[in-house]
Amino acid sequence: MITDSRERSDVPPREVRIPAPDGGRLWAERSGTGSPVVLLHGAGMDSRLWDAIVPELARHHDVIRYDARGLGRSTPAAKPFSDVEDLRAVLDHFGLRRAALVGLSMGGESALDFALAHPERVAALALIGASVSGHVWPHSPELAAYATARRKRDTTTLAELEPAIWAAMGRTAPGGELTETMVASNAERRVVSEQHCVASGGRDAEPRLGDITAPTLVIHGEHDHPEIAVIAERLVVDIPGACGETIPDADHYLPLRAPERLTELLLSHLP
Template sequence: MSPHTDPRASDVHVPAPGGGRLWAERRGTGSPVVLLHGSGMDSRLWDAVAPALSRHHDVIRYDARGLGRSAAPERAFDDVADLLAVLDHFGLRRAALVGLSMGGETVLDFALAHPGRVAALGLVGASVSGHDWPPSPETTAYAEARRRGDTAALAELELSVWAAMGRDAPGGELVATMVEENAARRIVSEHHLAGAPARAAEPLLGTVTAPALVVHGDRDHPEIAAIARRLAADIPGARGHLVPDADHYLPLRTPERLIELLLAHLA
């Protein structure tokens, strides 16, 4: 049975700041854990992880603004404010936050803005605000695809650059489906996200107080590996793990190893 139709899970529509709704799912009991996905995907990223975590925790995952089942933005929005709205909607004073890529960037920014609300951090293939990404042909191609509104090119780039293990690897069909279904939504969402306040977490990593787990795959983008090393070195007490046989879509490529690491970190 798909996790999206699991009778033990409940679908919730969370009012988003400034209008619209965020699709969320809640399952399990125990200490709360909120899962955030990356750009160009949606909460199906956690399909192979959420059920196992929910045997020990109160697990919430949601689709970021304009992606998956969440409403498209009509004005500028802020991912950190959206995460705060999710926590408040579910009455969570504190929660562990686990984010991949853009989701990792969001939870780090949130931890700096609202340290008292964060019990622990899980940073999986995370990006970090304020990081100076080196220029490359792929970043130029991304910018051009967004400028033209070329959703097919954007999806193809996403799969070639970030899903390097391909469709035949574990989770490959779901990765491709998510990327292709969200390509057009991503362009709209990222256009409105440009209005959010500029942040720079990278120089402030030494002030993060939540216990942090930093995970990335050995087949991920080289710059994600560089960021992971920086996160593990600069966040006080952070523990870093390199996971074999995983690209940027690590929760679908090697879910068992990620579940093991998260359960140990959140215990």
């Protein structure tokens, strides 16, 4: 049954295992009360990415975070699946007609694709260091090596390249140890998951950004990969009414690097 999140009583955080559309289970956690917000992490990560912002966010919102298919505590993918359909399954499981979506990197891409496919179900978007389906990345030696490692399922090289490309601030920056732990623990899971992840029909969001109707906040870290800043600018220009913020002292792992500033921005933006 679809319900309004305001009907929920105040309950402590609780974990659930959500049946995935094509088999398996998605690990999820729900905490807090208020208008619903769903957090989507990036590739090679899991829901621990949000550890530093969930407690404060849950004081004001009904917060749901989940591990994408095959990552973290969700079961491995055994056949083709859609990340957009997985997100819909999460909303349906919790009985939510609409929710705000907060997505980082791959999670931002999934949130955008979902907003284009199901605009009536998205109350707001917050895109953090987001990628966009259809975007052509420039050639560079490090990105070429990264793509090769993913294609060849070379998890050792992938785990080495991940922080070199995306964690410019290094291990000593806030959240550095957790970043390394997530990357190492998800390296093998990631290549299996990506092998089975298929794009839904029409997954080419970049030329359709003008169709986004949800209020949108675009955030990226000052020390993120340079192409992320290019994408962020494109998002702000092409999504009607979108606002952009650059956070100093943050790279791609922004929720771990600058959690207080990110939480402040989210609380100001989310309905």
